[in-house]
Amino acid sequence: MAEFNVTINGEKRRLEVDPNTPLLWVLRDHLNLPGTKYGCGVAQCGACTVHLNGNAVRSCQLPISAVADNEITTIEGLSENGDHPVQKAWLEHDVPQCGYCQAGQIMSAAALLKNNPSPSDEDIENGMNGNICRCGTYTRIKAAIKSASDSKLV
Amino acid sequence: MSKVKTGMGRRSFIRNVSLASGGLIIGFSWLGCKRAAEEGTEEMALEMPDEWFELTGYLKIGDNGIVTIYSPNPEIGQNVKTSMPMLVAEELDVDWNNVIVEQAPLNTDVFTRQLAGGSQSIRQGWEPLRMAGATARQMLLTAAANQWEVPISELSADKGIINHTGSDRSIGYGEIAKAAAKIEVPEEVVLKENSKFKIIGTSRKNVDAKEIVTGQPLYGLDVQLDGMLIAMIVQPPAFGMELKSMDADEVKGMPGIKDVFTIDTYPEDMEKEWSDTTSFPKLVVVVGDSTWQVMQAKKALKIEWDLNTELTKQIEILEKSAGLSGSGGLENTDVHYSLMAEVGPKKSEMVRRDGNPESAFKNAARVIERSYSCPFLAHNCMEPMNFFANVTNGKAELLGPIQTPEFAEKSVSKRLGMDLEDIDIQMTRMGGGFGRRLYGHFLVEAAVISQKMGAPIKLVYTREDDMTNGVYRPAYQVTYRAALDGNNNLTAFHVNAGGISESPLFANRFPAGAIDNYLAESWAIESNISIGAFRAPRSNFIAGAEQSFLDELAEEMGKDPIQFRLDMLKRAENDPVGEENDYDPARYAGVLKMVRDKAGWDNNSSTLNRGVAAYYCHNSYVAQVLDISLKNNDPVIDKVTCAVDCGIVVNPDAAINMVEGGTIDGIGHALYSEITFKDGATQQNNFDSYRLIRHEEAPKKIEAHFVDNGIDPTGLGEPPFPPVQGALANALYKATGERFYKQPFITQLRNAGGDLKT
Ligand code: FES
Ligand code: FES
Secondary structure: OEEEEEEEOOEEEEEEEOOOOEHHHHHHHHOOOOOOOOOOOOOOOOOOEEEEOOEEEEHHHOEHHHOOOOEEEOHHHOOOOOOOHHHHHHHHOOOOOOOOOHHHHHHHHHHHHHHOOOOOHHHHHHHHOOOOOOOOOHHHHHHHHHHHHHOOOO | OEEEEOOOOHHHHHHHHHHHHHHOOOOOOOOOOEEOOOOOOOOOOOOOOOOEEEEEOOEEEEOOOOEEEEEOOOOOOOOHHHHHHHHHHHHHOOOHHHEEEEEOOOOOOOOOOOOOOOOOHHHHHHHHHHHHHHHHHHHHHHHHHHHHOOOHHHEEEEOOEEEEOOOOOEEEHHHHHHHHOOOOOOOEEEEOOHHHOOOOOOOOOOOOHHHHHOOOOOEHHHOOOOOOEEEEEEOOOOOOEEEEEEEOHHHHOOOOEEEEEEEEOOOOOOOOOOOOOOOOOEEEEEEEOOHHHHHHHHHHOEEEEEEOHHHHHHHHHHHHHOOOOOEOOEOOHHHHHHHHHHHHHHHOEEEEEEOOHHHHHHOOOEEEEEEEEEOEEOOOOOOOOEEEEEEEOOEEEEEEOOOOHHHHHHHHHHHHOOOHHHEEEEEOEOOOOOOHHHOOHHHHHHHHHHHHHOOOEEEEOOHHHHHOOOOEEOEEEEEEEEEEOOOOOEEEEEEEEEEEOOOOOOOOOOOOOOOOEEEEEEEEEOOOOOEOOOOOOOHHHHHHHHHHHHHHHHHHOOOOHHHHHHHHHHHHHHOOOOOOOOOOHHHHHHHHHHHHHHOOHHHHOOOOOEEEEEEEEOOEEEEEEEEEEEEOOEEEEEEEEEEEEOOOOOOHHHHHHHHHHHHHHHHHHHHOOOEOEEOOEEOOOOOOOOOOOOHHHOOOOEEEEEOOOOOOOOOOOOOOHHHHHHHHHHHHHHHHOOOOOEOOHHHHHHHHHOOOOO
């Protein structure tokens, strides 16, 4: 057990956990932020994607001890009112089926668009390839990313 | 317009009121309320009423006119939580923007068939849900008629407002709801004509969409309640093995660990439900404060496992009798395929026989015979199995993802010796179902663990637990034979199908009924590996195999594959063979003609690598044309055109989403996915060893077209999945010149191309 001070969604949080605990479980079990999902625990599905200083990372692979003073953003903190252009595009295209993978998809998409505001189809496929959707919403995800990109708000 | 009996006694109505107003200890608060989020209005939070009035048990109306509709069936991603309340709202004549949807708990007094399976929710809910809306509307109108002392026939309702034609009086549902709640439930109500629908047939957004995209807690795995502990299981490392001994002392002292013990979920003398499938009834359980701590403790446990000789003996005998040497009754995939090829067909039983197939085959000028097979599959719901249970003080509160709450309640009742009245089951939104959550052993396990701990617990499976737990889509094999005469006419058809450990045969489906001489046979080989329904059970393999065979047959006969099928369907329509055919040839032909048209089949079939397939299952008809190309020997699916007949389309955009998803899922599993066994152990335990289709492999474009025929609706969760596998195999043939007989197809493609990446 060790004490950690981390900044999540712009808020300072203090907690005491085993230093090896992945950020994913810290968020879900200790900080009451269950929007970040567990799908595989081995960096294969992308359900646990969060932003570390604006870049998409798999929180299941990031021990809390490595977070230090990096800024973490989770799906709950992506926007104030759920109105990030990617979230809006997701609503417009009514992307989710079961919805379980979608927080991770949205976090990956938001990071992708931040680095590449006008991605080609191939850029989208490459950038999103680490996020699995068992329900098969890939075509809608691509359409929504394009809408968000066209909105020029990202 | 049709009159229907409401069948709602006063009793069920009253009972539901008491239930909804405090009978449940967990209450609805954790699950929250969802308003119907319409485009452009998503920011408008609905104002909550001061008082609610229950009508019919399916809905309640607030004094300000807001309506809460309870969605009865489990939501696994098929979007029934939106489409089922739409049916109620339609007949209620309410503004969809004023509707809040809540997931109903299991309540057998009010609802029938609270189950997600077989693509039946909309089909079987079509009448009861509209009836519930119409009943409430009738009660509201009756109350208004009483108040104004006018005949009810002079009243009309629109968007939650009742109008009187004789005067300009009007009143909102909210204002009359209190009086309406006291009106006797009518015995009979009239349902709308289809042409009057205002909500059904219009696209409505997923009612949970806003919560999903903002990461609000919706799923079983998200449940966090005061005093709740985390429980995890350790299961045997192989099918056919069981616990021998365990040393938990060290682990019990690990940080955050509360207890380690074993459970027997299903003692031998317990009377089981069909849904109580599991390979591993005896489990080691670790309980602790947090998920990560319990995961670490699981790894540190010292457990010895043993052969379960009772289980392995039978398999060993089976393998020996076939001259195969396995691993002492622990199963292996290569042995499975040998058993299916050599032993299974010898155990065949005839299921259907028309005409004289034996003589037709004897006299044939040519016989074409092909065999197809597929591996076991894991469901891999993105949300692993889990359930919350609080079994304390003689009550059981259960909350989580389950497709069969009614059966699960019975299982818990029998396992814990509790009355049904003392068990409450509430359903969360589910991170996928696909059939996996029909089998509620995890719910029973959670209840047993909570009872033992005397505390609320959340049982959590890791991905590895989930993927190696069994309840798999079985491995199947089918052999087709077709007899052709000297003029290349099809004279007989023979299907012989089986699997480990069930057969995928549907003896009465097409092409049965279209051929004079027909023989269908079935077999199964026993196994220790548990199997279960997987999205479009049995169809999820045999459709693709059958549609591949028909494609090859059409080619051998020199016919266009669509015209070949249409000719057979014409025969089945005009002069069907046998009485038991369970499809409508005209509707079947309808989707084929539609896909031919929409895909421009006749114009560009020669230039594209395209395959076609059509199938009927779960009461719906789907035809697909798939266009493929190869890029460095990687399959690139350029487009899939789908034609669907599911009758009335309740929520069009959501229906398209289902067709897209089923199509991608079907392609993915046929191309990439596979569970294999070595010495009884599942060799894939996470997404690094098990392949699911990914973004870059998904079709570049999917088009969905629906037949508009006004027939009562049927489901969409499963029907688009099976046929696309045939369309894929047929398109791959065009692209490679090779036929694909064995799933996953990527193995053959890789062997053909040499350097394909997996
Ligand atoms: S849970 Fe982290 S990538 Fe799957
Ligand atoms: S929407 Fe179900 S896993 Fe993606």
